Amino acid sequence: MYQSFYSNPSPGFPSPADDYADNKLDLNEHLVSNPPATFFVRMQSSAMQNEGIYLGDLLIVDRSLKPDLSSVVVAYLNGDFVVKKFSFFDILSDGDELRVWGVVRYVIHRLHE
């Protein structure tokens, strides 16, 4: 009986099953197009439910992308990290301190707790 236990992915030893592992679908490869510029953050509010981002969701944020009006971004606004549509920031007043931190590319939502 063949029993195998892969504890964690690693750049170390090749495994005996490696020849068959080449075509495995890798979510990381699929969702992260620019690894050094990609960060994962956690949504802690329901403010963006209408955009399909719910409390507790995992967001995949890419700092290398330039946002356009339809982008959803993570921004640092007046001392807080917020998630907003980029077009939202058109209405900022002079006193506001805004920094776009990155563009949200994917949202991962878990269905049942």
Add this chain to the structure above:
Amino acid sequence: MRLSNHKDTIYALIDCNNFYASCERVFNPSLDGKPVLVLSNNDGCIVARSNEVKKLGIKMGAPFHEFKEIIEKNKVNVFSSNYELYGDMSRRVMDVLMSFSPNIEVYSIDEAFLEIKDLVIDDYAEFGRSIKTKVKTWTGMPVSVGIAKTKTLAKAAAQLAKKNEMFEGVLSLINLPELETNELLSNLVVGDIWGIGRQYSKKLNELGIFTALDFKLLPEEFVRQKFTVMGNRTLLELNGTSCLDIETETKPRKGIASTRSFSYRVTELKDLKEAVSSYTTTACEKLRSQKSKARTIDVFITTNFFSKRDQRYYAHFYKQLPTHSNATSEFISAAMYCLNKIYKSGYKYKKAGVYITDIVPETYGQGVLFDFETMKKASFLSKLVDGINNVYGRQTVVYASSGLQKQWKMKCEKRSPRYTTSWDQLLPVY
């Protein structure tokens, strides 16, 4: 050490500004412009200071309590080191740099040399700015860039770029008239030159040599006599003759393996532990012999897959040390941890092995946060503090074991979340 025969090879040195503090700032921009300081593992010593903290006269390597009043009075933001975060951010910065040139030498956690060959660049300052911008945008890390014909000059340029606001973080010495280069070098003291530490600095000062320019203009024979061939190499480099090549990862081995099959089937954990310890020892010896240190050890155990009778089992697990090391004891510790994770009883093991990766030169990390003199002092101080803590620790155990736990918890309380390496410590957004 051979003379470089590459004509027109350009070197860029990229140096992160206040690296640890900047890592904290990426995930907490309210800290921008505010004094930030980072403490060592047991919160004993100061291992990193932002520019604002340097201005307060707080010394690198000093024990935390020595400056406690100034720290509190100036509302300095204090953090326990978050090595997982810093290591991850460093990898990101290096990855971005690799997009500019495949010939990269990761000199330390926050510094790297790029060798630029076969690239047509009209404006090196502009090239330097594009590096700075890309790193800042993609990772949030502010850096200083120095570009020159030799590594030593590139490092000097980066130093100047960092210290002098007028350069806006980028300084290229390429095609600069000799007079201008000399003018710039007169603004650096000999101790700032890469390769000249505190001891040589003192010796030079005694001989009336104070600035980098003073040193550059010395006759070769004199330098060779007083400061050996190393000093001579530095002199040549300062004068534009490249003597030091990029040391890319391809030269020291990328990974060191140590494995062996057993002559009989091993079933007991204690026997596997003995074997793995011995393989680890061998691997560490190889590591030291090639003047490297490393951070990751991967341990595997396997049954005989060719045997029809033996039940099959293969597993591996890797562990990362908090900092690069070539100490056998540290690796054995980590290897035992991995082995405990993967060992299953009831199997007949045929082979085991270790694989050490994430290898860097022995000198990695020196001269970055502080030079060797200060580093020795810091470790002495931290040993002193550890000694004191041990005493208090023992006293606490007398009252209650939970009291000791509380004390340890408090020590790491000031550590920021592991934003990029822990699923439950991600940056919260609203």
